[in-house]
Amino acid sequence: xxxxxxxxxxxxxxxxxxxxxxxxxxxxxxxxxxxxxxxxxxxxxxxxxxxxxxxxxxxxxxxxxxxxxxxxxxxxxxxxxxxxxxxxxxxxxxxxxxxxxxxxxxxxxxxxxxxxxxxxxxxxxxxxxxxxxxxxxxxxxxxxxxxxxxxxxxxxxxxxxxxxxxxxxxxxxxxxxxxxxxxxxxxxxxxxxxxxxxxxxxxxxxxxxxxxxxxxxxxxxxxxxxxxxxxxxxxxxxxxxxxxxxxxxxxxxxxxxxxxxx
Numbered sequence: 001x002x003x004x005x006x007x008x009x010x011x012x013x014x015x016x017x018x019x020x021x022x023x024x025x026x027x028x029x030x031x032x033x034x035x036x037x038x039x040x041x042x043x044x045x046x047x048x049x050x051x052x053x054x055x056x057x058x059x060x061x062x063x064x065x066x067x068x069x070x071x072x073x074x075x076x077x078x079x080x081x082x083x084x085x086x087x088x089x090x091x092x093x094x095x096x097x098x099x100x101x102x103x104x105x106x107x108x109x110x111x112x113x114x115x116x117x118x119x120x121x122x123x124x125x126x127x128x129x130x131x132x133x134x135x136x137x138x139x140x141x142x143x144x145x146x147x148x149x150x151x152x153x154x155x156x157x158x159x160x161x162x163x164x165x166x167x168x169x170x171x172x173x174x175x176x177x178x179x180x181x182x183x184x185x186x187x188x189x190x191x192x193x194x195x196x197x198x199x200x201x202x203x204x205x206x207x208x209x210x211x212x213x214x215x216x217x218x219x220x221x222x223x224x225x226x227x228x229x230x231x232x233x234x235x236x237x238x239x240x241x242x243x244x245x246x247x248x249x250x251x252x253x254x255x256x257x258x259x260x261x262x
Contacts, residue, residue, distance in 0.1 A: 001029045006036050010043060089189040095230035096162060096185045098254055102197075103185065104155040105226050105257040111146035113137055127151055149262040152226060154183060161191035167238040170222070171247045177222050179261065180247055182229040182238060224261040227253035 006029050012018050013026050030037050111133070112125040130148065133141065140146055156162055168181035227250055231237060238246060 001025045003029075003033060003036055006030070006033070007039055010036075010040050014040075014044065086190075089193070092189050093163070093186040093232060094189065094192070095232055095234075096159070096187060097230055098228040098256070099159075102156060102158045103228070103256075104157070105152060106155065107150055107152050107257075107259055107261065109148055110151055111137070111141055111148055113146065150221070150259070151261050152181075152224065152257065152259075156185060159185065159197050161195045162187050165234045167235050169243060169246055171243055173247060179222055179224040180250070181224065181226045182234065182249060182253060183226065184228065184230050184234045186232070221260050221262050224257075224259060225250075225255060226257040228256050229253040 006026055009018060009022065009026060013023060018026065030040060108129050110127050110129045113128055113133075115126045127149075128137070130141070137146070141148065154164060154166075156164075162185040164183060164185055166181060166183035168179055171178050171180050229249060229252060231252075238249065241249070
């Protein structure tokens with residue numbers, strides 16, 4: 001048997017995979033060939049030894065520890081992902097499209113009444129509807145102490161957990177002062193998923209407009225245009241616009257109401 005064949009068969013011979021005749025031929029060749037005997041010794045030293053029982057037990061412990069660590073990491077990762085999704089769903093707001101059947105803008109008559117803090121110092125005025133005045137303020141209105149003004153309010157009916165945002169400015173357009181008001185209703189993803197509409201007691205009424213002071217410039221009657229502008233973060237996006245840019249947003253909005261108000 002040639003050396004090249006013996007060297008090729010030696011790994012199988014050492015593993016006991018060769019036939020009896022082939023094994024006998026290899027043994028006979030090894031007895032006569034020092035080169036092949038040296039090669040056999042070399043590959044025998046390279047052959048991995050079976051791990052002892054102690055080493056196998058240690059290896060098993062390390063494997064179990066790694067599995068536990070991976071499970072803990074996976075559990076924390078899933079928990080962090082769920083918490084992140086919940087926080088995102090509770091904070092991310094999406095604008096609602098305008099619905100004429102459930103979103104209303106109405107005008108009403110009211111008066112501005114002085115509001116004071118508990119210590120008695122004046123803090124400005126607030127607008128109250130005529131049919132919601134207390135007896136003392138009603139008497140003052142009848143005595144001409146308060147000016148009756150026209151203002152507007154928004155209402156939603158059958159929409160749960162919606163928040164309203166609005167911004168308005170007095171714009172100079174074609175030589176005329178016009179109060180331009182944009183508003184929008186939004187919901188968080190959480191409320192959109194878990195709080196359906198058309199539930200009982202889901203009606204809201206909110207007076208919106210420019211903050212009023214005693215300055216005559218703000219109090220005088222002027223044309224008011226109310227637009228529905230369904231964009232996210234409406235106040236933040238509109239506050240940084242110039243008057244011209246603010247007025248131009250009408251092109252992206254829907255005119256809902258117009259009329260004279262203070």
